[in-house]
Amino acid sequence: MTEYRTASTRSADGTTLGYRMLGNGPAVLLMHGGMQAAQHLMKLAAALSTEFTVCVPDRRGRGLSGPHGADYGIARETEDLRALVEETGASRVFGLSSGALVTLRSALSTPGINAIALYEPPLSVNGSVPLDWVPRFEREIASSKISSALATALKGLRIEPAFARIPRLALVPLMTIGARLQRNADVPIPALVPTLRFDVQLVEELADTAPDYANLKPRVLPLGGTTSPAYLRTALDELSTTIPHARRITFSGLGHSGPDDGDPPRVAKTLRTFFLD
Structure with missing residues (x-):
């Protein structure tokens, strides 16, 4: 089991945001996806911890953090990420799935973020993300x-x-x-x-917002796997076209769980190169 220490801060609405920390070096935040908590990104965190102080929050509603709250939405999530950036000093952020949506939206308004890596954000393009279930x-x-x-x-x-x-x-x-x-x-x-x-609420709230990121200032690394559903590739296509300086990388043989239980060391190698650039 990977050893880590814990810490916490508070978001703008007073909600506690708990996170795990391991390693030493420049701070990096890892934002997990839907039906996940910090525990799911610990292999990735361990692989990055030789070069970075890796901070892995439980997004609100899970684990060490407080509840979603009555007025939950992308505004609360971006406030959370901003509080975490200010507390940890992280200028680099990785997001998986809905955590990538939060990371992307937060990069528009969070001072201090200069590099974001997005693994398959479910950004709906003309209804591309299936929600009939x-x-x-x-x-x-x-x-x-x-x-x-x-x-x-x-x-x-x-x-x-x-x-x-x-x-x-x-x-x-x-x-x-x-x-x-x-x-x-x-x-x-x-x-x-x-x-x-x-997380579904975030997908609905952020549908068709790709044009908002055309002038995004932080460096952007869109990531995905070859075995993931087509709608996730559609989102990456849209973002890669919209953001002029985005550098897209596709992992052969990996799917949506690549950073979790697919091949975290392989993903970490790419992140290490990008974040140290």
Whole structure:
């Protein structure tokens, strides 16, 4: 297990933002995605910790951090990231999935950020991100059917091709077993699945906002994998076209979970080069 220390700060609305720290050197923030917490980026953090002080927050609603709050939205998330930048002194930020959306939006208005790396932000372009599964997901969450809701989300988002091939009747029991196996995780699956509704809110709120980033000042590194769904490649295509100085890199054989359980050292090698440039 990777050793780390913990710290916290407060966002503009008073919400506690807890984060893990490891390594030494210039500060880097790693922002996790949906149905995740800081625990999911610790392999990536460990791989970067030889050159950087790596700070891995639990985004609000998870782990060491406070609740989402009644007025949750991208404004709260950008306030959170700004507070973390000010507290840690990080000028480099990596975001995965919805964490990449937060990173991208925050780079518009957060002084001090000079480099961002974005791994497959689900930026919807003319309705490209599939959301037709959300009503069923919401009903299952309301009925406390966590495994069913997880299966609905995985099939709807098509993040992992293997899950798409498994019949739903078989997938739901598998999700139940998986949740039991990870019940000792810092933030277990049953606590993470309901948070996805808030990440969906970000996707909806930021749909078709790619033109907003045409004059983005920080250096930008769009990242993705060859096995990820087409709508994530669409988002990267749009951002790479919109942001003139963006340098795009595609990892052969990796999917959406590349920075998590795909090949964190490989992703870290690219991030190290970009952040030290």
